[in-house]
C-alpha cells in the first residue's frame with residue numbers, strides 16, 4: 137500500500153527552525169496529508185476517481201461544518217526547544233502526546249532567554265495580560281541586565297550545587313523560567329488547528345506566537361488544502377454573537393457603529409460615562425475594524 141507523503145515536507149524532516157535566542161522547532165515525522173483527510177471522510181481506500189477540485193471542496197465542507205474527525209487522521213511529531221515560561225503556557229494544551237527532556241537525568245544547558253529591547257514594554261492597558269506601549273530605554277536596559285545577571289548567578293548556583301553532589305532534580309530549583317527545556321510533541325491536525333487558533337491570536341503572548349507561526353508554516357506544507365480551509369473558516373473567520381448580529385442588522389439599516397451598539401445592547405461607555413477600554417461593544421468595533429482591514433487582503437482564492 138502506498139504511504140502518503142509530501143516531498144516538500146520530507147525535505148523539512150530534521151531541519152531546525154530557530155525561534156527566540158536558543159529555541160527551535162523541528163519536524164521529526166508526520167503521518168498523512170490532505171489525501172488522508174479525504175480518504176477518511178469518504179471511508180474508502182485510495183483516492184478513488186474524484187478530482188482534486190472535489191477533494192478541496194470536501195475538505196472545505198468538513199471544516200465549515202466542523203466535521204473534524206477526518207483531520208485527526210494527520211499527525212505531526214515535533215521536537216521543540218523553548219523557554220520554561222513558554223512551556224508553562226504550552227502544556228495547557230492537553231490533547232497531545234508530550235515527552236519532555238528530564239532535568240532529573242540530564243544537566244540543563246546554560247541557555248536562557250533575554251527578550252530583545254523592543255519586546256520589553258509597558259503593561260498593556262487594553263489587554264490586561266499583555267504588553268503595550270514602549271518604555272524608556274533605561275528601564276528596558278535595567279530589566280534586561282537584571283535578567284541576564286540573575287540568570288547567570290542562578291546557573292552558577294546550579295553548577296555549584298551539582299559539583300557539591302546535590303541531585304540534579306533538586307539543584308534545578310534555582311533556575312528561573314527564562315531557562316530552556318525541550319520536548320517531543322505529537323499532535324493531530326485537528327488539535328493543532330485548535331492550538332494554532334489560540335496561540336496565533338493577538339491575545340497570546342508574543343513568544344508562544346512565534347513558535348505557533350513556525351508550527352503553522354510546517355503544518356501548511358504537509359496539508360496545504362486543509363490549512364487554507366482552516367485559515368478561511370477558523371483563523372480568519374469571524375463569529376458573531378446574537379447581539380452582534382443585531383448590531384450588524386442596524387448597520388445595514390444605515391445606523392452608525394455607535395448607534396448599532398446602543399440598539400444591540402453592546403456597551404461602549406461605563407456607568408460614569410467614560411469610554412470602555414474592553415468589553416463586548418469594544419470587541420464588536422474591533423471586529424468591524426478587522427473586516428475593513430481584511431477586505432484589501434482577500435485575494436481571489
Ligand SMILES: Cc1cc2nc3c(=O)[nH]c(=O)nc-3n(C[C@H](O)[C@H](O)[C@H](O)COP(=O)(O)OP(=O)(O)OC[C@H]3O[C@@H](n4cnc5c(N)ncnc54)[C@H](O)[C@@H]3O)c2cc1C
Nearest residue numbers: 225228229230231232265327330331334335337339340341
Ligand atoms: C490568551 C490566553 C490566555 C490564557 N490565560 C490563562 C490563564 O491566565 N490561566 C490559565 O490557567 N490558563 C490560561 N490559558 C490557557 C487556557 O485556559 C487553555 O487551558 C488552553 O488554551 C488550552 O485550551 P484547551 O483546553 O481548549 O486545549 P486542549 O487541552 O488541547 O483541549 C482541547 C479541547 O478538549 C476538551 N477538553 C480537554 N480537556 C478537558 C477537560 N479536562 N474537561 C473538559 N474538556 C476538556 C475541551 O473541549 C478543549 O477545548 C490561556 C490561554 C490563552 C490562549
